[in-house]
Amino acid sequence: MNHKILKYLFKHLTVLACLSTTALYAAGDLPTKFSNQGGIKNTRHNLTQNTLPNNGGGNMNSSRNDYGQVCVYCHTPHGANTTVNLPLWNRTINANTYTTYDTLNTSTLTSDVAQPGINSLSCLSCHDGTLAVDSIINMPGSNGYSASQQTTQSDAFLNQWATVFGGNATSTHAGLSADGTGCLACHSTTALAVIGGTATDFRLFAIGTDLTNDHPVGIAMPATGAGTDFNTPTATLASISWFDNDADSRPDSNEIRFYNTGSGPRVECASCHDPHGVSPTGIGGTINASFLRINNAGSAVCLTCHVK
Ligand code: HEC
Ligand code: HEC
Numbered sequence: 001m002n003h004k005i006l007k008y009l010f011k012h013l014t015v016l017a018c019l020s021t022t023a024l025y026a027a028g029d030l031p032t033k034f035s036n037q038g039g040i041k042n043t044r045h046n047l048t049q050n051t052l053p054n055n056g057g058g059n060m061n062s063s064r065n066d067y068g069q070v071c072v073y074c075h076t077p078h079g080a081n082t083t084v085n086l087p088l089w090n091r092t093i094n095a096n097t098y099t100t101y102d103t104l105n106t107s108t109l110t111s112d113v114a115q116p117g118i119n120s121l122s123c124l125s126c127h128d129g130t131l132a133v134d135s136i137i138n139m140p141g142s143n144g145y146s147a148s149q150q151t152t153q154s155d156a157f158l159n160q161w162a163t164v165f166g167g168n169a170t171s172t173h174a175g176l177s178a179d180g181t182g183c184l185a186c187h188s189t190t191a192l193a194v195i196g197g198t199a200t201d202f203r204l205f206a207i208g209t210d211l212t213n214d215h216p217v218g219i220a221m222p223a224t225g226a227g228t229d230f231n232t233p234t235a236t237l238a239s240i241s242w243f244d245n246d247a248d249s250r251p252d253s254n255e256i257r258f259y260n261t262g263s264g265p266r267v268e269c270a271s272c273h274d275p276h277g278v279s280p281t282g283i284g285g286t287i288n289a290s291f292l293r294i295n296n297a298g299s300a301v302c303l304t305c306h307v308k
């Protein structure tokens, strides 16, 4: 345990009196200063980062606009992105071509692989590193909307924002690129000198546009059920097939699913992950590590689909 974490734990002894340390650090995760309790606000997907102790979010002001709101980095109630079928989407989606998993040519892959579907492109709009994490279309307030932001990031547009918590990313709107620039200028092992201290190493989270070392996405559901080594989803709507564990006929956030955007059910990033975090113990509880829909202890995520 490093010095900073110890200091943090000491400061929060009163909180710790009612939380166990496992509640503070979700199992299997890189230790985080967020509590990972309850919902997205207390996770790494809170891009304001203003729930970090000591206003730690200020560290990021040189590289992203602090819009002061959690949801706005991904959603807007009005003026959303109409070029994609995602819920009230407020982010730029550009037309990248990805190196898909099948190009690795393993001899075992049988299902058809397409470019990542929209329920993966949502994640890749940050995690492939080609767009800034603050690249949104409709900023808070009524003066910051740009239709052209929907498909092309405009730094000039993003530079209009003067952040509510002081500081402003005036020129470097940074993303999760894997090359030691952008957010990874500090969040990698190579560049710690920049801040003269420790910033969590996030290189593993910078997925990039080469998806050959990631579980295939955009991949079709194969034949399932008896005689195969795949489980059959227990419920299906036009757009989604899922393992309806509580049999309530709705795809709940804690249920693994396939998305169907016109070419049959396929695996996408959001098949296994919920970007808001899911707490198995309900409202206020610790969310599953890595934004997984279910806890992967015993490989439960994998065994939902694969019979192995
Ligand atoms: C880091 C990006 C991100 C942030 C921040 C975010 N969301 Fe989402 N949200 C998504 C994505 C991606 C989807 C689509 C998931 C899918 O493909 O099924 C989604 C879907 C939704 C949906 C519809 C499906 C569902 O899960 O119920 C609602 C409602 C929603 N978000 C509300 C919110 C609210 C409210 C906030 C702020 C408290 C928020 N989101 C913050 C990424 C985000
Ligand atoms: C608005 C930008 C954005 C979007 C959209 C987004 N992420 Fe993230 N995600 C981040 C950032 C920033 C981090 C923190 C780590 C970092 O900076 O590399 C992160 C971290 C994560 C982590 C690591 C969590 C942990 O605590 O270990 C996972 C897993 C993840 N994201 C999955 C997803 C998935 C899946 C989606 C789509 C459903 C998604 N993200 C959409 C920005 C985003």
Ligand code: HEC
Residues within 6 Å of the ligand: 031, 032, 033, 034, 044, 049, 052, 056, 059, 060, 062, 063, 064, 133, 174, 175, 182, 183, 184, 185, 186, 187, 194, 195, 197, 198, 199, 200
């Ligand atoms: C100038 C250096 C610097 C840059 C650039 C930077 N950060 Fe950070 N970041 C820090 C420091 C220092 C901390 C606090 C120490 C820690 O938790 O890693 C931090 C913390 C974080 C955390 C919380 C880590 C945790 O405890 O879970 C997230 C998430 C994060 N930064 C995301 C980003 C994103 C996204 C970007 C790019 C838009 C970015 N940072 C750019 C220095 C930086």
Ligand code: HEC
Residues within 6 Å of the ligand: 028, 120, 123, 124, 127, 204, 205, 206, 207, 214, 215, 216, 217, 267, 268, 269, 270, 271, 272, 273, 290, 292, 296, 301
């Ligand atoms: C088949 C299920 C599945 C799919 C599909 C999937 N993931 Fe994951 N992902 C996982 C699991 C399980 C983990 C936790 C791995 C661990 O604990 O090391 C994880 C971890 C991560 C992490 C944290 C870094 C790491 O390697 O631990 C990120 C970031 C992430 N996923 C993003 C994505 C993105 C973006 C996509 C779509 C391109 C995606 N995931 C598709 C299952 C999946």
Ligand code: HEC
Residues within 6 Å of the ligand: 106, 107, 108, 109, 110, 111, 112, 215, 216, 219, 220, 221, 222, 256, 257, 258, 267, 271, 272, 301, 302, 303, 304, 305, 306
């Ligand atoms: C949503 C369903 C789903 C989940 C959950 C899932 N997979 Fe898969 N997986 C698939 C599909 C579909 C294929 C493609 C099968 C094929 O082509 O025959 C696949 C393929 C694979 C392959 C074979 C790749 C190859 O080159 O032949 C491996 C290995 C694999 N998955 C491991 C995992 C692991 C490990 C996990 C848990 C972290 C996991 N899967 C979770 C649906 C899933």
